[in-house]
Amino acid sequence: MRVHKLTIAAMALAAGLSLTACQNDDAGTDQGAAPPAASTASSSTGGSGSTGSDQQGGTDSEGKTPAGTGATGGTDENGKAAKCRTDELEITAIDATVGGDDRGTVAVDLKNGGGRDCSLAGHAGVDLKTNSGTLSAERTGEPAPLVVLKDGERTTFGITYPINDSGGSGVRITGLVVTPPDETKSVTLDWPGGATLPVTDGSGTPVQVGPLGSAGQGG
Secondary structure, three states: HHHHHHHHHHHHHHHHHHHHHHHHHHHHHHHHHHHHHHHHHHHHHHHHHHHHHHHOOOOOOOOOOOOOOOOOEEEEEOEEEEEEOHHHHHEEEEEEOOOOOEEEEEEEEEEOOOOOOEEOOOOOOOEEOOOEEEEEEEEEEOOOOOOOOOOOOOEEEEEEEEOOOOOOOOEEEEEEEEEOOOOOOOOOOOOOOOOOOOOOOOOOOEEOOOOOOOOOOOO
16 A cells, blocks of 8 residues: 555656646747847848938948949040030021121031030031032031030031022022031021022032031131
């Protein structure tokens, strides 16, 4: 009988110890699970804030602007004023003939309206529309310096042409086509000069275009 009681007591003690161990294991598991949840929240918040700053503000983690995100201010990769585009220029033409001259002159004005500095170099392309077809102006051969225009500034070049004093009807001019230097897009203007050109066999005075910065009649 005594042996039986001792066996029951031992079994009760073992059950108590097993229950205590299970409780300790559960408590350890709960305590160990909390840190990963906190770490996940911190990583999510920090990552979102950092990424949002870089995308919206255009700056890196040190507060510097990344390469390629800043405005060029109208300059090319060498720091020089980028070339003027046709769409940025306001192009007009007026009669600039001086009385007594044996040639007529039209002055073409190019005004920078692009909101930035830009540059022009060389000669503009000039074509006269006539009732006999298109007549392309020849270059005068004068030096053509680089011209840098600030927004709102302008430059002028001249077109000279032979005056029709032959008494005949001549070749009627119907329009003026101007293409800025290094551009392929042209603008068509009304011709403000003499209405006609003399009919020649090609040996007469040609229609000529001067460089930028000249107003014709010798520059």
